[in-house]
Amino acid sequence: MFREKIKVLDCTVRDGGLINNHDFDHRFVRAVYKAIAESGVDYMEIGYKNSKKLFSPKDYGTWKFCDDEDIKKVKEGIESKTKISVMVDVDRVDIEDVKPRKDSPVDMIRVATYVKDIDKAIFLVNHFAEKGYETTVNIMAISKALDNELNEALHQLEEESKARVVYIVDSYGALYQETVEFLIKKAKQILKTKEVGMHAHNNQQLAFGNTIEAIIHDANYVDGTIYGLGRAAGNCPLELLLGFLKNPKFDIRPILDVISKEFIPLREKIEWGYIIPYAITGILDEHPRAAMALRGSDKKENYREFYESLIGQDQA
């Protein structure tokens, strides 16, 4: 029996954009949108809303900025119930760039934040809620959050924010399911008026398992990406999530189709997935940036040396 409250968000283009400076062409993004729409997935996150004062459009692709006109071009002529989401980072968005929802092709805005920036995140999320958007706050790098600070942040989110959903984000792919259980239960207990979500990274091949674990403990918002596309090891594969969920509104077939046609060729051009240096940063609960640098070097397969460099680098 399925749980109707579970909402699936596809963030293929948004998280995948972290590999290629958000430079997917419109044809590809339309192919993804069409597949997502046909599969019955609830939301598609299409990119970030970054300030052009901070980042030059010369250096980044379309989906670093998500101008309304670009989103409209993607949606044009495709009938769909799938809602559009964009993500904003604390300190990187110009709120004047965001029109009221009634004038925008965007339905939901997700605010990504570290625990330390929770006050800024609450300011942003309340601002967007007042403009009429569905909103979430996504707490990144949660595997590094201290328990007392996380507790305070969750209480603030419950009491001060208009966010509808608060996500646990395992940015480093470091969590095992016992800690997922601990965090989701904690969030559910404090966030009495909100939904809880899960965004997992796949460094240790646990993104799907941890997402199931979150669902078991009553998270109702879950993220996936087609063929796991996403920075470094990538995310929870959407096709597996749809295979697991029993809601008859979902159809895996359009996703299988777009993997064959778009993602198998794409994987020849850009790299993501289960690659040992990303597994190592996951095991060590570290940001994947050192592993990403290694993969761009001529030592890309020197795993032991990479591991030893990480465990030897700090003397506390």
Next chain:
Amino acid sequence: MFREKIKVLDCTVRDGGLINNHDFDHRFVRAVYKAIAESGVDYMEIGYKNSKKLFSPKDYGTWKFCDDEDIKKVKEGIESKTKISVMVDVDRVDIEDVKPRKDSPVDMIRVATYVKDIDKAIFLVNHFAEKGYETTVNIMAISKALDNELNEALHQLEEESKARVVYIVDSYGALYQETVEFLIKKAKQILKTKEVGMHAHNNQQLAFGNTIEAIIHDANYVDGTIYGLGRAAGNCPLELLLGFLKNPKFDIRPILDVISKEFIPLREKIEWGYIIPYAITGILDEHPRAAMALRGSDKKENYREFYESLIGQDQA
């Protein structure tokens, strides 16, 4: 804090041999054995013991038969506490081929069986136990086992068999962690005098997560393979398992080394891992043979058509 009773078995060469007719050369198998020995892994399973009356050595590689002389050549000159295991299948082994343990380089024999063949498995396992071996019974395709038949088999194993360990084998990579919990708890409850083990396949990227789930519910024998090598989608990656387990006797570094040197080049020659047709057979709880055939055909990337062929093939 670690659980000392947890024993790790590497079955890289045995399960990987299902991809290439068990035809790994001695140099490769020695490199694996050396890495396993240095990493502190408890057991290495090196292949199957099959009757040469049933299978011709002309058609298969060394590790389909595991002659004592071949095992001795692999071990020669390498100091190690790692024990050697071989697997036998019901109806495919000639028990006269197996010498008493004191005259053999093998320490453990694992009997693989379906629930329906449990009487034959008990005969075999008791025979090998009497010859002095450590023994296990591995119940394959458990995702297809009917509950009443599985209960009866587990009771028989507890009451009639000398097996020290009984493994739950998710041959099709179809289990989600709720069912792993159900099966491990059931096995622990019935098998009061034995240990319980977990052997997982990775069709849905759940082999590692399901192995953790089994450990949480007190399975003490867990299988892994280096870089997840194994038939079709492969197995629980040993490097992730060692990263998770806290017993200081384990060292991940020799495994990282052998992946760089042996498994990255091997992956160019033979195929295993997260590949959509294997994900599909996992989701549908089917043997991967149709997916393996597809991967050998010119329709290897036609995922939607493959999915539709599987869901459309039976009219009940």
